[in-house]
Amino acid sequence: MPSIIDNVITFHREHFPHSTDYALFASPGRINIIGEHIDYNGGTVLPAAIDKHIYICVSRNNDGIFRFVSANHKEIGEVSLKNLYTPQTQSHAANTWWVYPYGACVVSTIEFDYGLDFSFYSTLPVGAGMSSSASITVGTLYALYSLYNKKIKNADLALQAQKVEWDFAGVHCGIMDQMAIINGKKDQAIMLNTQSMDFSYIPVDTSAVRFVLVNSGVKHSLRESGYNDRRRECERAILMLNKAGFAIQNLCDCSIDDLIQIQNILPQTEYKRAYHVISENHRVHQFAREIQQYNLSKAGELLYKSHQSLSVNYEVSIPLIDEMVEWASDIDGVYGSRLMGGGFGGCTISMVALYAVEHFAVTIAQKFKKKENRTPEIYECSIEDGTHRIE
Ligand code: GLA
Numbered sequence: 001m002p003s004i005i006d007n008v009i010t011f012h013r014e015h016f017p018h019s020t021d022y023a024l025f026a027s028p029g030r031i032n033i034i035g036e037h038i039d040y041n042g043g044t045v046l047p048a049a050i051d052k053h054i055y056i057c058v059s060r061n062n063d064g065i066f067r068f069v070s071a072n073h074k075e076i077g078e079v080s081l082k083n084l085y086t087p088q089t090q091s092h093a094a095n096t097w098w099v100y101p102y103g104a105c106v107v108s109t110i111e112f113d114y115g116l117d118f119s120f121y122s123t124l125p126v127g128a129g130m131s132s133s134a135s136i137t138v139g140t141l142y143a144l145y146s147l148y149n150k151k152i153k154n155a156d157l158a159l160q161a162q163k164v165e166w167d168f169a170g171v172h173c174g175i176m177d178q179m180a181i182i183n184g185k186k187d188q189a190i191m192l193n194t195q196s197m198d199f200s201y202i203p204v205d206t207s208a209v210r211f212v213l214v215n216s217g218v219k220h221s222l223r224e225s226g227y228n229d230r231r232r233e234c235e236r237a238i239l240m241l242n243k244a245g246f247a248i249q250n251l252c253d254c255s256i257d258d259l260i261q262i263q264n265i266l267p268q269t270e271y272k273r274a275y276h277v278i279s280e281n282h283r284v285h286q287f288a289r290e291i292q293q294y295n296l297s298k299a300g301e302l303l304y305k306s307h308q309s310l311s312v313n314y315e316v317s318i319p320l321i322d323e324m325v326e327w328a329s330d331i332d333g334v335y336g337s338r339l340m341g342g343g344f345g346g347c348t349i350s351m352v353a354l355y356a357v358e359h360f361a362v363t364i365a366q367k368f369k370k371k372e373n374r375t376p377e378i379y380e381c382s383i384e385d386g387t388h389r390i391e
Pocket of ligand 1: 035036037038039040131173174175176177341342343
């Protein structure tokens with residue numbers, strides 16, 4: 001049976017039969033264990049790269065055209081080198097899947113002197129909250145710098161990928177996804193301070209626990225969801241707190257103890273958002289401590305608390321996801337469960353004892369089927385290296 005790599009290369013050759021040489025890269029998706037909606041609030045988050053990838057095959061061409069083809073999308077993107085930077089091309093790309101690799105070419109600091117043929121082949125589900133857009137963007141940037149033999153720091157590459165989300169896709173996301181995807185390391189979660197961009201690795205004992213995602217099947221699109229609204233609400237809260245004398249730049253500059261005072265300053269909605277952000281940041285540090293001491297039950301409890309806060313205070317959950325978390329909490333061997341990613345759909349992430357993974361998957365699928373009359377996609381994720389070159 002051909003491997004995925006064989007398939008990717010065959011796909012590339014079929015589309016670009018004249019290409020003589022190619023380079024092949026793999027860019028992972030990410031899970032976020034805990035620390036949701038705080039990467040744009042200066043908080044600390046705990047994501048990890050996973051074993052679902054977007055494969056990127058790229059070769060040079062002599063006709064000065066950038067071509068983007070994907071095994072997962074029918075539409076083909078084509079832009080001439082001469083039009084690469086025009087506003088017309090940018091608005092043409094804006095609502096297509098290839099806006100991300102196209103945007104990556106534009107924001108990179110590479111001076112192109114020839115065209116490139118790109119093909120993409122994904123084992124990473126789109127719209128499920130595993131950051132397929134960050135994966136393809138980081139992967140394309142990595143491929144470009146590697147092809148041109150140009151050195152770039154991981155953090156700078158992550159910032160360029162974030163710029164693509166902001167300027168080309170209109171999503172004012174944080175930096176977690178890009179940093180997790182580029183810095184991923186096997187069996188290590190990344191404890192990332194999103195203010196300083198410093199991070200350290202926290203080992204995850206995969207012989208004891210697994211992280212299992214269940215896809216609600218409700219497509220979440222950050223662009224259309226309330227993601228940008230939440231961001232604005234947090235910005236409003238900061239301004240109000242500044243006016244009241246809090247010399248902060250980010251909500252995560254506040255401590256849990258500040259919340260008592262903050263309650264008297266902020267209107268209800270802004271207070272709820274601030275409450276989530278500040279308490280979630282606190283939970284990330286608690287979680288890291290518990291997991292390093294093998295207190296899996298205590299660590300798991302924090303995941304439930306995170307969900308509760310995302311649902312009630314941050315209001316980014318949906319009833320189906322709340323129910324999925326509830327079902328998970330009734331299953332033996334589940335330490336914790338919560339909504340993962342931007343919200344308004346997407347996946348839940350559950351921390352499950354190794355021995356209970358199969359039972360968890362079967363039970364949750366049954367409950368889901370009964371409620372929704374369809375079978376959910378379930379992904380048991382292993383923690384893997386970040387974006388890298390294969391050949
Ligand atoms: C999306 C964004 C991230 C982060 C999460 C919520 O995945 O891309 O930057 O804000 O939502 O934690």
